[in-house]
Amino acid sequence: MPISLLIPFHASKNKTKYTNLDITRSKTLIPLQFQPQQRRYSTGRREEKEENTTSFPPLSSCIIHTYSTMKILHKDFALNQAGTVKLTAEEPDDVWVLYNLILPGDVVSADTTRKVHLDSSSKKNTASRIKLTLNLKVTSRDFHKDSSTLRLHGRNLHSNQHVAAGSFHTLSLEPHKQFLLRKNLWENDALQTLKDTAQKEHSKSNSTSIPDLAVVLFHPHHAEIHLIAEGATAHCTKVESSPNSRKNGKVSSSVFFRRVLAALVRVVDFKVLRSVVVTSEEFRKFAVSEARKLKIRWIEDNKTRVVVVEDGDCLEKVLSDPTVTELVKDSRIGAFRDLWEMVCNDSGRACYGSEEVERAKEMRAIETLLITDDLFRNEEVGTRQRYAGLVKSVKDGGGKALVFSPMHVSAHQLAQLTGVAAILRFPLPDLELQDGNCVK
Numbered sequence: 001m002p003i004s005l006l007i008p009f010h011a012s013k014n015k016t017k018y019t020n021l022d023i024t025r026s027k028t029l030i031p032l033q034f035q036p037q038q039r040r041y042s043t044g045r046r047e048e049k050e051e052n053t054t055s056f057p058p059l060s061s062c063i064i065h066t067y068s069t070m071k072i073l074h075k076d077f078a079l080n081q082a083g084t085v086k087l088t089a090e091e092p093d094d095v096w097v098l099y100n101l102i103l104p105g106d107v108v109s110a111d112t113t114r115k116v117h118l119d120s121s122s123k124k125n126t127a128s129r130i131k132l133t134l135n136l137k138v139t140s141r142d143f144h145k146d147s148s149t150l151r152l153h154g155r156n157l158h159s160n161q162h163v164a165a166g167s168f169h170t171l172s173l174e175p176h177k178q179f180l181l182r183k184n185l186w187e188n189d190a191l192q193t194l195k196d197t198a199q200k201e202h203s204k205s206n207s208t209s210i211p212d213l214a215v216v217l218f219h220p221h222h223a224e225i226h227l228i229a230e231g232a233t234a235h236c237t238k239v240e241s242s243p244n245s246r247k248n249g250k251v252s253s254s255v256f257f258r259r260v261l262a263a264l265v266r267v268v269d270f271k272v273l274r275s276v277v278v279t280s281e282e283f284r285k286f287a288v289s290e291a292r293k294l295k296i297r298w299i300e301d302n303k304t305r306v307v308v309v310e311d312g313d314c315l316e317k318v319l320s321d322p323t324v325t326e327l328v329k330d331s332r333i334g335a336f337r338d339l340w341e342m343v344c345n346d347s348g349r350a351c352y353g354s355e356e357v358e359r360a361k362e363m364r365a366i367e368t369l370l371i372t373d374d375l376f377r378n379e380e381v382g383t384r385q386r387y388a389g390l391v392k393s394v395k396d397g398g399g400k401a402l403v404f405s406p407m408h409v410s411a412h413q414l415a416q417l418t419g420v421a422a423i424l425r426f427p428l429p430d431l432e433l434q435d436g437n438c439v440k
Contacts, residue, residue: 070094072198073178077186084182085194089175092148093377096384098173099143099150101193102181108152109135110171110179116162132162136171145379149174212328213275214268215318216260218283223260225267226315228328232407233315236267257286270298275305275327279312319409332402335368336410339423348427352417361393365424369394369401372411372419376403387420 077083136154159165291299312318342350
């Protein structure tokens with residue numbers, strides 16, 4: 001069948017732009033190739049409209065989710081001194097940070113509403129809800145996971161027309177609510193929490209979310225294109241082979257490869273991409289040949305950055321290849337690969353399971369802690385506190401703690417190892433004697 005493809009044409013180097021979308025707080029967009037013009041590429045035979053078998057995704061399907069950070073609006077404090085900070089939680093996860101930051105004895109000032117009864121000339125009491133500011137000295141706090149709300153209980157310090165000083169009240173903190181926090185003593189833990197928040201906010205505001213690489217997985221009758229950014233994956237498109245391109249049950253490679261190449265050119269920006277990994281040497285040769293014909297300069301000029309992993313029937317296997325691991329700017333992929341090798345080789349320097357990891361922590365033997373986000377940010381308060389304490393303890397002991405988000409390519413494999421594991425500084429064979437889950 002005569003084939004014609006739509007290939008992006010760029011009039012000049014300055015024609016590559018980023019898609020102008022309203023990016024929500026918790027999402028980071030991977031740049032897509034802007035196409036100001038299009039030209040029709042033909043095989044040289046009678047030009048016909050191509051059957052639409054390539055499934056190009058909506059832009060939202062190429063979005064990689066990241067955790068946002070709360071905003072620090074103003075700060076005036078120093079270590080081991082009194083001071084204040086004005087904050088706004090951006091996401092439900094930020095409320096959990098506030099739960100650990102705000103302690104009994106702190107003073108929180110925030111706007112709230114109260115229902116008050118007003119006397120009228122008709123001698124009937126009328127109820128009205130008014131807005132007022134409370135300055136609460138916290139006596140206790142409760143985190144409500146279902147509503148992502150932090151409830152602060154305490155005494156009001158300053159009286160006003162409707163609330164007396166010394167009376168007990170409750171303030172609710174939730175995402176997007178601004179408040180002022182005052183501490184009589186800013187200890188190192190609290191300062192570190194805000195420092196981490198500020199660093200994440202700065203990193204997010206300056207991040208261009210450039211993908212490390214694109215991965216093209218080939219299957220018998222379709223191909224998948226994935227983008228990888230800091231270990232997080234986005235499945236951008238799936239290219240099905242046309243029934244008309246199959247002969248005797250086999251796919252005609254030239255027709256199918258043209259479809260895959262067209263999809264690849266469409267969903268990635270080669271000007272910012274570092275590398276492309278493909279699972280077919282035949283496709284790599286085809287892409288390089290077509291790049292010369294179509295003047296796709298990135299492929300022409302960067303042939304060595306188009307890497308082939310022949311034995312890669314799934315994304316996890318491809319990314320665990322040592323060659324590919326070096327291309328990804330994410331320490332978690334390499335750490336999980338090292339952990340898995342230690343498990344398989346029975347090296348005695350890897351353990352998994354909460355009990356074994358806890359014992360290793362008590363011996364200060366943990367070099368790298370690996371934990372899934374489902375455990376670290378668990379909805380159950382007790383579970384969350386337990387693993388947050390584990391992470392803090394490992395860091396205080398000089399170790400590293402790596403949290404694997406649900407979108408991370410290794411998260412599912414780590415979850416199969418109970419969700420928490422550790423690479424040890426030295427072998428601990430005694431752990432195996434206490435429980436069989438830890439590797440000798």
